[in-house]
Amino acid sequence: MTEHSPNVAIIGAGPAGLMAAEILSDAGYAVSLYEAMPSPARKFLMAGKSGLNITNMREGEAFTSRFPSVAPMLKTALGEFGPAAIAEWMRALGVEATIGPTGRVFPVQMKASPLLRAWLARLQSHGVQLHTRHRWAGWSDDFDMIFDTPEGPISVQSDTQIFALGGGSWKRLGSDGSWPSVFAERGIHTEPFRPSNCGFIVDWSDRVRTEFVGTPVKNVAVRFGDQTSREEFVVTDRGVESGAIFTLSLAVRDRVENNGKATLEIDLAPDLSEEALVSRLKQDRGKQSLSNHLRKAANLKGVKRALLLEFGGLDVSNEPERLARLIKCLPIPLAKPFPLDEAISTAGGVSFDVLDDQFMVKEQPGMFCAGEMLDWDAPTGGYLLTACMATGRAAGLGAVRWLRSQV
Ligand SMILES: Cc1cc2nc3c(=O)[nH]c(=O)nc-3n(C[C@H](O)[C@H](O)[C@H](O)COP(=O)(O)OP(=O)(O)OC[C@H]3O[C@@H](n4cnc5c(N)ncnc54)[C@H](O)[C@@H]3O)c2cc1C
The missing domain is CATH 3.50.50.60 (FAD/NAD(P)-binding domain)
Structure with missing residues (x-):
């Protein structure tokens, strides 16, 4: 017809x-x-x-x-x-x-x-x-x-x-x-x-997966290559998405396509210089737990502290310089993007x-x-x-x- x-x-x-x-x-x-x-x-x-x-x-x-x-x-x-x-x-x-x-x-x-x-x-x-x-x-x-x-x-x-x-x-x-x-x-x-404008897979530990899925990570600076985003992002059961992740996703995707993986750097205390952080972390911890020490010295708690432990490891707890470096420059390894259908x-x-x-x-x-x-x-x-x-x-x-x- x-x-x-x-x-x-x-x-x-x-x-x-x-x-x-x-x-x-x-x-x-x-x-x-x-x-x-x-x-x-x-x-x-x-x-x-x-x-x-x-x-x-x-x-x-x-x-x-x-x-x-x-x-x-x-x-x-x-x-x-x-x-x-x-x-x-x-x-x-x-x-x-x-x-x-x-x-x-x-x-x-x-x-x-x-x-x-x-x-x-x-x-x-x-x-x-x-x-x-x-x-x-x-x-x-x-x-x-x-x-x-x-x-x-x-x-x-x-x-x-x-x-x-x-x-x-x-x-x-x-x-x-x-x-x-x-x-x-x-x-x-x-x-x-x-x-484009997509999330990326992160191989989370069970701890992050059970405690922090859906949690926004606020007041951070997320860097990839020469780009930095001060937006927040969200931890999901499979990885990271939203805000800063979407903003940086085009360059991250290109790197993953070429290298099979990419690494974001996260500054968990963007309003403190590394020097200021070192001097705070050097203050006598006394009998305080690492959690309390991080909370008082760098306002790190909840999901930010979990990210530090996830990717920084616990071995750094007695080295203020190395701990400060990690807080300012925490590497988060990303695998492939989320499925195409989920991209913005x-x-x-x-x-x-x-x-x-x-x-x-x-x-x-x-x-x-x-x-x-x-x-x-x-x-x-x-x-x-x-x-x-x-x-x-x-x-x-x-x-x-x-x-x-x-x-
Ligand atoms: C959750 C979400 C949030 C977003 N937020 C923003 C935002 O805030 N700002 C921004 O700039 N962008 C945003 N975007 C992206 C933006 O919405 C899209 O880039 C835009 O809608 C694309 O417009 P388009 O007209 O090219 O295609 P579409 O909006 O996808 O429209 C294509 C149309 O073609 C129809 N169609 C497809 N195949 C056929 C066919 N064979 N026969 C007949 N019809 C067909 C579809 O049904 C559809 O209605 C967002 C996207 C998503 C998914």
Whole structure:
């Protein structure tokens, strides 16, 4: 069965696809938005559960320098729709921005749902047709799109196709990462997915596993290579995650991929110099236990003390210099990342080499790609959503130009 052919088909109703829909509907095109799940933007809503960090105060080079590598067209897209533009765009939807610590930007309500509601209402008022439970399954020989729907498979023709299918993690929210094999059949090169902003396995002793799972490790400085994070992190049954671990995870992942392991350094007393710590630790311990001594001298207790014993060993208890060194520079050996599906985002996907500077697949005129399905990488801090929306906008503008060039 062949359905009525819309002018523009956008596949994937996450932030990248919604932004492309906004651009094309604003330009007067009839837009059909196809979404596999029963409702749109489930990952966007999930992101809002812990505070929707939609962008970051850093502008220009300070913003793009947080991407490990940034293709020129991504840099242009971020320059044209960066933090200030996103705050302005939110305001136009009736949602004010608020700036959190370290320059992270959130909607004032922190949640994603008020923003998403306003966004969907605007798209609907611009005539965007949302087709949920439409899972794109591939193309026919004529390059028509095939969708699996509750009523069975349908085939859809359109003048242009914009794909915004997301990355390869959190499958239950819709981005199941199954599309690269279909793209490969069409000769569209993709890089394998890699976990980003992820936790890492640590071989904990039973003691840590039974007593400290779920415990945040606060007021530390976590170092890897030349990067340091003052964020807290969380001990889990399998390892470490959140905050500082996510921030450093891109570099840690690269090291693990190359060397099979990586070692973090943790400063458990970042507000004390090593010299001050040595002199405190040298004070007569009397009959105090090591626990009390560490608590009084360095405010080390609970999970921080457990980490020191786990990786520093007890043999250092009588050597203040060595103990101070360990407190300031405790090595934590990490094994591989947590499974891909648990990562906040994934690198890999459609290589920029296969796209022209309008985000159109060079070998497939009229087909565009945007969002996390492109092969870029970024830390948490608002960079991910900004890049998704900026590339959705750029692909939408590219499609407008291409459609205009076809008449
Ligand atoms: C827990 C969590 C918290 C996060 N917090 C933040 C944050 O605070 N700040 C930040 O910047 N980023 C955050 N992120 C990352 C951010 O949410 C994603 O990078 C972003 O949603 C990706 O947008 P996208 O539109 O490219 O893809 P997605 O949001 O994944 O949307 C892709 C859409 O395509 C649909 N789809 C997939 N395959 C098909 C198909 N075959 N047919 C039809 N539809 C299909 C999916 O169902 C989905 O709706 C978070 C992620 C997670 C998991």
